[in-house]
Each structure stands twice: as structure tokens, then as C-alpha cells.
Amino acid sequence: MSQFQEKTQITRIERLTENIVRITLDSPDIASIAKPGQFVMIRTGNGKDPLLRRPFSISQTSNSQHFQILFKVVGRGTSLLAHSREGEYLSVLGPLGNGFRINCKSRNCLVGGGMGIAPLLFLAKTMLRKCPNTPPLVVLGARNREELTSLVYDFAELGLSAHTATDDGSLGHHGLVTDVLKNLDLGTNCTSYVCGPHPMMAAVHLFCKDRNYGCQVSMETNMACGMGACLGCIVPVTKGGYGHACTDGPVFDAKELVWEVK
Secondary structure, three states: OOOEEEEEEEEEEEEOOOOEEEEEEEOHHHHOOOOOOOEEEEOOOOOOOOOOOEEEEOOEEEOOOEEEEEEEOOOHHHHHHHOOOOOOEEEEEEEEOEOOOOOOOOEEEEEEEHHHHHHHHHHHHHHHHHOOOOOOEEEEEEOOHHHHHHHHHHHHHOOOOEEEEEOOOOOOEEOOHHHHHHOOOOOOOEEEEEEOOHHHHHHHHHHHHHOOOEEEEEOOOOOOOOOOOOOOOEEEEOOOOEEEOOOOOEEEEHHHEOOOOO
16 A cells, blocks of 8 residues: 655645634645545644644545545644644645445445544545445434534535434434434444444444444544554454554454443
8 A cells, every 4th residue: 555755735724613623635645545444644743742643534535636634622733733724734644544345235324423423424425436326324423513513514515414413412313323323224234334432333333243234443543653663553353462553444343353341
């Protein structure tokens, strides 16, 4: 898999909410080969603070020219990135990791929670192109309406109506995405593609396991290098030992992982 490290220009910055930001970057090298579920490592500061790059899922590409990242401001690195300006250049390494494996022969269901929704828009666009006769179902969860509204609109622009769940009940179902899944007609042959908080992914994995559905999960972990050298993103696997989320994943078959269900 080709990877590129380059200075990439910011062409657009959008503040979807006070703390959720979407950035569009000009990079034909990355955009032309990226696959849904892959990620990039971005240097968020100009000096040594922060010292390490930060990982960001590729949320979509455009015309093999641009790609987008979507993130929530949670610390110094993301805060610096959110205060970047259009026209500035960022040091970007990618695309990295293994993406989703699309199964056009099954009913497909995309399940995202919070910023885990980010890679699913790219996946939805790719599915519509590869599997035009079987558009995916979309289930999105977040804390409240504010975090979901613009993302729901993104899927609507693709012709996909998202089923929603919020912690406070301000949009869609008041509760969990698994509650929504239980009320959908998924048939007997379904594959779920999941990204979000670990407890949510564990719950969707159990839901799929009970029904003998396929389930792929994109693991969101702390990463220092993104290339398997630092051992900072290891995840326990059922065959014993650990896998690297950055190189073996971030997308795994859910049954390959050891889940701690609380």
C-alpha cells in the first residue's frame, strides 16, 4: 500500500458546532488511493508541542483531489488544529491502515457513535457506487441533537435517511443505537460496519453475534506513530496476544477481538 508524507494545504474549515470541526485538505496523492476506514496522521503543531502526530479517520474524498477529516476538540492537539486557517499547510502521513471490506451480497448497516461517524460517510458513498442495488441502512448515535444534525444532513445528501439515537432524546430515539437496531428489519443476512465508543461497539458486536450477522469494527485507539512501531495502539485478539490497531486494523472483524462487556 502506497503512503505519502507531504505538506497538504487546508482548503476549507467548517465549525459544525462549537467543538466539532471539519477540515478539507488538498492532496491528490492521498485522496486518489484512500479507502473507507483508513486514516491519516497529522502534525497539529509547528514545533515540538505536541510532539506526536494525531490520527484522524478519512471522512470522505472528493474527485480524487481532496479529503476531509472530522473531529471533536478534546485536547491541545485538536484545539491547535481547529484554530488552523484556510490556506495553511499541514504535515500529513497517509493513508494508513486497513479499511472496511464491503459485502454487496448482504444487507449492510452502518452504525456510528459520536465522532465514530466520521469514516462512515466515506463508506456510504463507496457502497452506493459498488452496491447500487442495495443501499445501506444508517444508524447514528450521539449525546444530543447538536452533535448529529449536520452529519444526518450529509447522509441525506446521498439519499440515505439516518435512524438516530441521542442520550438526551433531543433527536430520534432516546437511548442506545442497539435499541434502534432491534427495531429494524435487517433480514437474515446482514453485515454491520461500526465505529464509535468501545462500549457501543461491544454492544453492537453482541447484537450481531446473537443473530449470526457479520460485524466489522473500526477501533479508535491512541496512536503515536500509526505504523506499528510504538506498540501504543495494541488491542487483544481472540487467537492470543495483541494486534496493532494501526497496521492490522483499524478495521477488524469483531469476532477477532476480545471484548470486555460491562
